[in-house]
Amino acid sequence: MANMLNIDDLKVSLEEEEKQIIKGLSLSIKPGEVHAIMGPNGSGKSTLSSVLAGKDGYIIDSGTVNFDGSDLLETEVEERAALGIFMAFQYPIEIPGVGNMNFLRTALNSQRKTRGQEELNAADFLKLVRSIAKDLEISDEMMKRPVNVGASGGEKKRNEILQMCLLEPRFVILDETDSGLDVDAMKLVSKGVNNFSSSSRSFLVITHYQRLLNYIVPDFVHIMVDGRIVKTGDKTLALHVEETGYKDFLQLGKGKH
Amino acid sequence: MTDNYEARDVIDKETLSTVKSVGDTYKYGFSTDIETEYAPLGLNEDIVKLISKKNNEPKWMLDWRLKAFNRWKKLKQPDWALLKIPEIDFQDQYYYARPANMKEKPKSLDEVDPKLLETYSKLGIPLTEQKKLAGVIEDNSEDNSENRKVAVDAVFDSVSVGTTFKEELKSAGVIFCSISEAIKEYPDLVKKYLGSVVPISDNFFACLNAAVFSDGSFVYIPKGVRCPMELSTYFRINAENTGQFERTLIIADDNSYVSYLEGCTAPQRDESQLHAAVVELVILDESEIKYSTVQNWFPGDENGVGGIYNFVTKRADCRGRNSKVMWTQVETGSAITWKYPSCVLKGDNSSGEFYSIAITNNMQQADTGTKMIHLGKNTNSRIVSKGISAGKAQNTYRGLVQIGGRSQNSRNFTQCDSLLIGNKCGAHTVPYIEVNNSSARAEHEATTSKVDDDQLFYCMQRGIGEEDAVALIVNGFCKEVLQALPMEFAMEAQKLVAISLEGSVG
Ligand SMILES: Nc1ncnc2c1ncn2[C@@H]1O[C@H](COP(=O)(O)OP(=O)(O)OP(=O)(O)O)[C@@H](O)[C@H]1O
Ligand SMILES: [Mg+2]
Numbered sequence: 185m186a187n188m189l190n191i192d193d194l195k196v197s198l199e200e201e202e203k204q205i206i207k208g209l210s211l212s213i214k215p216g217e218v219h220a221i222m223g224p225n226g227s228g229k230s231t232l233s234s235v236l237a238g239k240d241g242y243i244i245d246s247g248t249v250n251f252d253g254s255d256l257l258e259t260e261v262e263e264r265a266a267l268g269i270f271m272a273f274q275y276p277i278e279i280p281g282v283g284n285m286n287f288l289r290t291a292l293n294s295q296r297k298t299r300g301q302e303e304l305n306a307a308d309f310l311k312l313v314r315s316i317a318k319d320l321e322i323s324d325e326m327m328k329r330p331v332n333v334g335a336s337g338g339e340k341k342r343n344e345i346l347q348m349c350l351l352e353p354r355f356v357i358l359d360e361t362d363s364g365l366d367v368d369a370m371k372l373v374s375k376g377v378n379n380f381s382s383s384s385r386s387f388l389v390i391t392h393y394q395r396l397l398n399y400i401v402p403d404f405v406h407i408m409v410d411g412r413i414v415k416t417g418d419k420t421l422a423l424h425v426e427e428t429g430y431k432d433f434l435q436l437g438k439g440k441h
Numbered sequence: 442m443t444d445n446y447e448a449r450d451v452i453d454k455e456t457l458s459t460v461k462s463v464g465d466t467y468k469y470g471f472s473t474d475i476e477t478e479y480a481p482l483g484l485n486e487d488i489v490k491l492i493s494k495k496n497n498e499p500k501w502m503l504d505w506r507l508k509a510f511n512r513w514k515k516l517k518q519p520d521w522a523l524l525k526i527p528e529i530d531f532q533d534q535y536y537y538a539r540p541a542n543m544k545e546k547p548k549s550l551d552e553v554d555p556k557l558l559e560t561y562s563k564l565g566i567p568l569t570e571q572k573k574l575a576g577v578i579e580d581n582s583e584d585n586s587e588n589r590k591v592a593v594d595a596v597f598d599s600v601s602v603g604t605t606f607k608e609e610l611k612s613a614g615v616i617f618c619s620i621s622e623a624i625k626e627y628p629d630l631v632k633k634y635l636g637s638v639v640p641i642s643d644n645f646f647a648c649l650n651a652a653v654f655s656d657g658s659f660v661y662i663p664k665g666v667r668c669p670m671e672l673s674t675y676f677r678i679n680a681e682n683t684g685q686f687e688r689t690l691i692i693a694d695d696n697s698y699v700s701y702l703e704g705c706t707a708p709q710r711d712e713s714q715l716h717a718a719v720v721e722l723v724i725l726d727e728s729e730i731k732y733s734t735v736q737n738w739f740p741g742d743e744n745g746v747g748g749i750y751n752f753v754t755k756r757a758d759c760r761g762r763n764s765k766v767m768w769t770q771v772e773t774g775s776a777i778t779w780k781y782p783s784c785v786l787k788g789d790n791s792s793g794e795f796y797s798i799a800i801t802n803n804m805q806q807a808d809t810g811t812k813m814i815h816l817g818k819n820t821n822s823r824i825v826s827k828g829i830s831a832g833k834a835q836n837t838y839r840g841l842v843q844i845g846g847r848s849q850n851s852r853n854f855t856q857c858d859s860l861l862i863g864n865k866c867g868a869h870t871v872p873y874i875e876v877n878n879s880s881a882r883a884e885h886e887a888t889t890s891k892v893d894d895d896q897l898f899y900c901m902q903r904g905i906g907e908e909d910a911v912a913l914i915v916n917g918f919c920k921e922v923l924q925a926l927p928m929e930f931a932m933e934a935q936k937l938v939a940i941s942l943e944g945s946v947g
Pocket of ligand 2: 229230231274359
């Protein structure tokens with residue numbers, strides 16, 4: 185099967201200072217696959233997510249990123265979203281004064297519009313959101329608040345999953361969505377993700393804990409050190425990391441240029 | 442509560458799509474081709490007399506004007522620190538303009554020139570008694586706006602062309618008419634209250650207004666009456682090179698309530714035009730006035746050519762016990778705005794609230810805020826100001842909170858937030874706080890922030906385009922004030938917020 189996402193020897197620096205963060209990374213993801221990325225703090229996992237989502241502030245030094253065969257790096261942020269790329273933020277952003285419902289409906293209909301689909305009317309929209317919120321045990325009261333304002337860390341993460349379920353992307357990046365979740369929330373989120381997964385959807389799951397991977401079972405586990413993938417294996421690799429840490433891999437990241 | 446919340450969300454959504462469908466930045470920039478009668482150019486005693494004569498005024502009114510004019514000749518135009526005002530040649534403009542066929546005021550709306558009616562309907566203000574104000578969405582009929590009527594007084598250049606729902610209001614005892622009419626029909630009320638809140642010599646522009654005001658709206662709510670519908674005045678400047686000087690007087694007698702809305706637009710022209718209005722509110726025992734403004738005068742183009750100079754004196758006199766006033770303003774237009782709707786809290790337990798959104802883009806300048814003068818005991822005031830600057834615009838909040846020696850146990854709370862878009866604009870906060878009573882308490886909070894890149898990225902990652910994202914974030918920033926507006930105006934205001942900021946990002 186053709187790759188959905190294809191990253192080839194990508195090198196990325198910061199715009200603000202002369203510092204390369206991604207130092208030659210290659211990764212291919214096919215439809216329906218779940219890939220996990222683990223790696224020490226500061227190794228560049230969130231940077232990779234941001235670059236895939238199209239955030240400003242980075243310089244692409246070299247390499248290519250293709251999504252469904254077209255050049256992703258030349259695509260606007262909101263167009264990437266409409267193509268079906270979704271990133272659950274490691275630190276979800278607060279938007280004071282903007283109600284969750286309003287935000288969600290604006291986002292959904294913007295995407296639909298970009299894709300040339302009809303907008304969803306208010307009644308259908310409400311029904312849809314309420315059923316998703318119910319599954320994730322997000323209260324009505326939460327839904328009425330401004331986006332992420334006053335929400336706890338775990339509540340914010342759940343909100344990200346709600347957005348994912350509503351927007352129905354085909355490629356999902358979960359950037360440490362498990363961090364900050366209590367045991368029950370973890371199950372809810374995992375259930376949400378599992379219900380959502382299908383043979384045409386792919387996931388890139390960034391995590392520090394193999395715990396999540398018990399629920400969302402990866403086809404591949406990649407270890408990222410200093411801007412590169414230094415080792416790829418199956419789900420047992422995550423168990424290995426949990427036991428011994430990254431010391432076996434740190435050396436692999438050095439000296440390769 | 443829940444439904445209201447959702448209704449608002451739906452409105453927010455409608456806003457974004459409406460904004461997208463609006464091509465032009467200033468959609469009210471058209472002018473109406475209609476034969477217009479002008480007073481001779483410039484200003485002198487004869488012009489004052491002419492305006493009085495055109496309105497068939499009694500002598501006492503003319504004397505009042507002349508007194509004002511003589512005062513004005515001795516006054517100097519104030520020099521404000523943070524506004525750059527090009528010199529205004531008061532002799533090089535017209536002080537009176539009216540559609541030629543308005544010589545005889547139409548007796549009913551049926552007699553109004555269709556061209557004028559069309560102008561207002563194009564502006565979204567149908568001058569009929571069946572329809573509601575523009576923007577009320579259809580699929581939202583379960584909310585309380587369904588049966589809400591809004592009476593409109595339409596002022597075109599120097600004259601009022603018509604007032605809707607007059608009869609229905611009359612049967613409730615409410616007087617709602619043009620001020621020129623009130624001077625003739627209700628001289629006792631006008632004599633008693635005109636100039637009692639903003640005296641003739643209050644300031645340079647108020648004094649000029651007293652001499653040359655041509656029309657405006659008059660409202661009297663009698664004792665014990667809750668006005669059965671929203672009242673509104675819609676000001677339209679059409680004639681070129683003409684100043685608009687309108688005067689509004691609203692009296693809420695004991696135990697009464699009224700909500701009043703004011704809207705304004707003008708054609709897009711290269712020449713700047715002067716608008717110097719005076720609004721006086723009198724609030725007696727146990728009464729309340731809500732006064733909302735959506736000001737959308739032509740702001741000038743992106744190079745600062747043209748636009749309205751908006752110098753307005755608005756003041757509420759809370760004379761009665763437990764009287765209450767609430768000013769809400771959304772200021773998106775004008776090249777220069779100078780405006781401080783004020784509250785004089787004389788009655789014990791009276792309260793004043795001021796909610797403001799001021800948006801400046803391109804070369805616009807706004808110096809706006811409020812004055813809260815606490816004189817009575819246990820008086821309360823609350824100020825919520827949201828200033829938004831984009832382009833090269835300058836936005837100043839200037840507010841005075843004064844608590845007098847006799848004003849025991851009075852309170853003020855001020856929240857003043859500024860939002861910057863881009864790095865060529867400016868926001869300034871100038872609070873003056875004078876407390877002369879040790880039992881009083883005044884609190885002031887101020888913040889300045891930028892439209893945050895992370896917020897924008899978050900919205901855009903969810904599929905929202907950049908301009909929509911900015912509009913969403915800015916509307917969120919203004920939420921508290923938008924919620925203080927009546928429903929119809931809230932929608933209009935949200936659209937305006939988005940439109941005013943078009944082209945401010947990227
Ligand atoms: N905008 C920035 N300015 C300066 N340094 C940055 C910026 N963005 C990323 N970095 C640096 O790039 C490196 C990679 O950061 P990144 O957030 O991608 O790490 P991570 O793998 O996600 O770490 P963690 O596991 O802690 O989330 C870090 O050293 C970080 O300090
Ligand atoms: Mg990270």
